[in-house]
Amino acid sequence: MNKRASLRTKDSVPSIFRVLDIAVLSLSLFVVASLYSVPLTTDYLLVLTVMTTVYLFFSDSTGLYRRLRHGHFSERVTLIGIVTSVSFLVVISIIFLFKESETFSRLTFFLWYLLSLVGLVGWRVIYRFNRRRSYRSGQNLRKVAIVGLTESGIKLRNEIEKFPELGFKFVGFFDDRDVERLQIQNETLSGGVMDALELAKNDAIDSVYICLPVAAEGRIAHIIRTLSDSTVNVFFVPDFLLSTMMHGNVSNLGTVDTISVFEQPVSGSQQFYKRAFDIAFSFWALLLLAPVLLAIAVAIKTTSKGPVLFRQHRYGLDGKKINVHKFRSMTVMENSDKVVQAKKGDARITKVGAFLRRTSLDELPQFFDVLIGNMSVVGPRPHAVAHNEEYRKLVDYYMLRHKVKPGITGWAQINGWRGETDTLDKMEKRIEFDLEYIRNWSLWFDIKIIFLTIFKGFINKNAY
Structure with missing residues (x-):
């Protein structure tokens, strides 16, 4: 096979993978339906169509088909598990919202999910085994x-x-x-x-x-x-x-070729994927956490004077000023040109506020900011305007963190760089992780950070 034909074959591999995934999802439903004598009505076929569409949407947006020769196989298996699980949850949520849950068998859905997961991982294991065997024999290297x-x-x-x-x-x-x-x-x-x-x-x-x-x-x-x-x-x-490059791409201005060095990494269809994910996640988060939000609001109002929410000025996407909301955790409402960061044992922090800050519950109202579009679920944490103006002069590439929307949680926070930045090196480490997130952004990376936040992001020794 000549090189040109070989390149065409490689380009067709992602398309073949998509077809195989659709076949596995479809065959899994047919097998389960046959085993349990479930009639495949038009309702089931419609759900299958929605399922394959949602699955391909998440597969493409997380880069599943772009990782054919990159990364660990275990990471791809984990990604398949997450994409499959999220796809089924989305479809089940759609069925629930349209009040059609009684139309479908829960057992059929559960077994369809399990068989699909086994099939999607299984054929990739076989493919990997055959590929590694060919590599060991010196073929296709x-x-x-x-x-x-x-x-x-x-x-x-x-x-x-x-x-x-x-x-x-x-x-x-x-x-x-x-x-x-x-x-x-x-x-x-x-x-x-x-x-x-x-x-x-x-x-x-x-x-x-x-x-x-x-x-x-x-x-x-x-x-x-x-x-x-x-x-x-x-x-x-x-x-x-x-x-230093931010998703560098080769493009042109007229007839002059250019290479982007600093460019917004989330654009086009990716921007749509991230925004759709933010809306869906923040909506369900606010819905499920409504009792918690109400309880916190009552606790704040009954234990200290002042409003329940604190509105802060921050820099958002492209360095434009936005308003960010938090549950009030202090007895003062600082939002001036000079903001003093909270320190351990800070007298300004209320008793309820201390608990909220330690557990990051004071940031829950920011899901409203995500819903209206000022923030994202995942991104660099928004800094006070005064801190921005101070550190942009001291830390190289500081302002590049505004190439994406600020987030409720972020890669820096997951890695322990949250809380007070009383030394320059702490801010430098935070910016280092923020820029690493921006350079490597994908929807899968966002999902990974959200998952890790549950175990590592809420409570931290530096949060006070």
Whole structure:
């Protein structure tokens, strides 16, 4: 098979996976219905159609079909379990809202869910087993050459060797500079750039990754021109850009090609997915937590003077000012140009407020802010305007956290960086995790953070 045909085959794999998933969902329902003599009426067929639509929606929005050669298999299995579970919950919720629950058998739904989950994971296990067996026998491996014996090149090689199930085979480093000049220990060169070109011409390699500093623009341009005399796939791995790019994409302005460095990561269909998820999650959260919200409001009103809710000014998406609501936990209502963060044993905190802050229950009203669109369920926590103005001058890339909506919970909070930021290094760590979240955003990442929040995000020693 030539390379062009091979590329077409790879591009068709996600489509085949989608078809297989739909087949598993459909066959599972038919099997359960047959075993328990449940007639497949038009109502069941309509539910099947809705189920496959919802499943594909969540599969695409969480990147399930984009992870074919990336990441751990255990992560994909976990993602399949979450997508399947959420899809069934959504469909059941729709049936409940339309008051059609009596039309369907609960046992049929439960067994359909279990059989679908087993089938969706099962065929992927078989696929993985056959793929790994072919890789071990040397079939279908994509041979990779790295041009540039650099730190980023070594990191890339280590990733290839760390995950053999991805199907890559490292051929060697190629660089026109001597190893002594590079000052990199315990590494050897397989040749120069021309040697890599000869391998490419002889179909001995499939892909070349250029791992050179962007400062070496002339050398990079020469290498690309040299490799253009082959059909090998060429990728450029920039050095410093890797840690600062926000979902970098190649685009153009007129006839001029551009690479985005700082760009809003959630746009187009992804923006729709995230907003739809926020609306659904916040609606059900407010509905289910209504008794808790009422009890907290009564406790605040009967134990201290002042309003139940505290409205704060914050920066939202694109740095625009928004209002964020919390249950009042202090005897004062600070919202000025200078805000003093709460400290351990702070006299301003009420008795009820201390409990609310320690358990993060004071932030529950922010589900209303999510519902109206000022916030998201998951995102960087909103800082006071005064703190924003202070730290944007002290922490590199600070304002990039406003490329997405602020969230009720976030990746930084899950990793322990919440509460008082009394030192600069604490704020720097918080921003580091915020930017990591933005760079790696997906709906699956949001679901993962929400799940972890239940166990790690509510109560924290730094919350007071």
